[in-house]
Amino acid sequence: MVKGNDMAQTFGFDLLATDGRARTGRISTPRGDIRTPAFMPVGTAATVKAMMPESVAATGADILLGNTYHLMLRPTAERIASLGGLHKFMNWDKPILTDSGGFQVMSLADLRKLTEDGVTFKSHIDGSKHMLSPERSMEIQKLLGSDIVMCFDECPALPADKARIAQSMELSMRWAKRSRDAFGDRPGYALFGIQQGGLEEDLRAQSAEALRDIGFEGYAVGGLAVGEGQEAMFGCLDFAPEQLPKDKPRYLMGVGKPDDIVGAVKRGIDMMDCVLPSRSGRTGQVFTRHGVVNIKNARHADDPRPLDEQCSCPACQKYSRAYLHHVYRSQEMISGMLLTWHNLHYFQQIMQEMRDAIAEQRFDVWEKGFHEGRAQGDIEPL
Template sequence: MPRFGFTLHATDGTARTGTIATPRGEIRTPAFMPVGTAATVKGMLPESVRATGADILLGNTYHLMLRPGAERIERLGGLHRFMNWERPILTDSGGFQVMSLADLRKLTEEGVTFRSHIDGSRHTLTPERSMEIQRALGSDIVMAFDECPALPADRDRIAGSMRLSMRWARRSRDAFGDRPGHALFGIVQGGLERDLRTDSAEALREIGFDGYAIGGLAVGEGQAAMFDCLDYAPGLLPQDRPRYLMGVGKPDDIVGAVARGVDMMDCVLPSRSGRTGQAWTRRGQVNIKNARHADDPRPLDEDCTCPACRGYSRAYLHHVFRAGEMISGMLLTWHNLHYYQQIMAGMREAIAAGRFDEWQAAFHALRAEGDIDPV
């Protein structure tokens, strides 16, 4: 089976464009990964997600192990067949969700024991069990199991958590083994402490991974603090491996992260916003709930080619959201995912052409103009 690989095609400043090769297809970077938490991108058919330009989806170890169960998915042919998505899938390790969602957690050196937020059933996740679950799911990119402290936290707590995560990273590497065609990513932790981030990156490089993620950001620290960290964090990682910023973000977060050397991102924001009446456009955010749209015959964005903009007016989108119709979330999610992928495509083209600064300036200038005037 072909092995996992990363080819860097061009750089412009610290921004990079390249290709991740997997047996299930290529991933163009910078890449945005729509989140399919429970084996579905909410409100979208898999072929519709692909039509927006997505090369890869993200699945969630914590949610899938609880329902319907990783072993059941394995018996049914693996996650790709189960959810009818034949292209690459990245699964997170479950660590973040255990810390943020589960009840009655108990953390030890061995792992974490918790009760399901769904039915209260008792479960244990260790690095070895996380690798076992992700193998059963059949994911193409597997994340090392880590511990995610709730922020804000004091330096000693962040340092202790990071060192535990590094010990778990080595156990994840050992348990993952040699799986041609599949990749294991390590996760850099350390909060906003530069020396802890440096120590974490060095520990992961010593272990050796197919790619490296920057974790523990986009957890409420604010964009300025996140960008301060990203000014140095990607540079701590190998040039010849993909760099994945977990859980980011808004369009300007994504552009800023790519400008600082990030290759991959994921976020629930496009789909979650779509279900709550929020559309992301080249001119910024549109709240379709607002009464100003009720008589507006124009599309969300006249230059957008997604189905929501090609076939439907703001007035219609306002109506179906107010009426609680399912098509509202479907159309707005499609639009948002399409817009996010247009951002990624625009950045890939601009980096390859050496015009990234120009592209970035135009991106920010148009957003600064704000939404079109009301009718």
């Protein structure tokens, strides 16, 4: 078994099979195994919106993502620690990965000031002043008790000129070393480094080399899904994952739509996260094997059929399109609950099918069927 450097007894990664660049494996943690490729539902404020924790687990999720930025502002990491840590606080006993807070600071916070030390910013909630640095990010994530901790980094929005991307990447690599030093020796917990460099192959290679020299239990491809488009993202993923160690998990941050996920796995990615299935569920957008369904559309008002007759989630097994259309139009809470459950179930079903296909050396055949099914579009109206 391939093991993390300083937690050899308790955190590890088994690469079980490959098919082309696609990989399937198992990340082992004290709180349970994570089957890869893995999709991580996003629990921003210690909850996956509209879902009970046991319902999220029932969809097949092995791990959740929590947001350092949001939790440090409310209810605060110190309060969560005093109440027994994030797992106990939100009633989730499986692994949790927390992001570093860097992306949210750049995208949400007001009046940011970036220096070598870190980022000073005003809260988007109440305007209070805060400072995030590599050391403070590590402290917050330790207080939360997350199983997988992310380095503190800076993520510039794309497009940006190469000089700006290089400057940002070099700062992130200095922060990665400080994150590693501040993380310390924590058996059973993992720290992931984050590769930066925009869409530039040479900058990505330079970043990967810096991260390998520091040494991490896993590696993320950061700085994508920030406005560059799928074609450009896939172009970067054609080389970026291969620059990272083969014997450690590779995590693509903030991705994505079903076809983004499949394309990323095809290019060697092991882990992903995105708010899309839950956010879309709350706005009436449903992902199915035949493409996207907008339940708000009037065509569903008298339709007694399920969203997908082959889906085993509660929304499809127990409710009609007509009912789901009605509760969405009526702004009933059950609408977001059922549609989010379906979307998360569908995303986890894709992951399981890919794990099986890679293990059985038929990923290309599976991928072809996946795209053909989605290209068919929704069933005909009655």
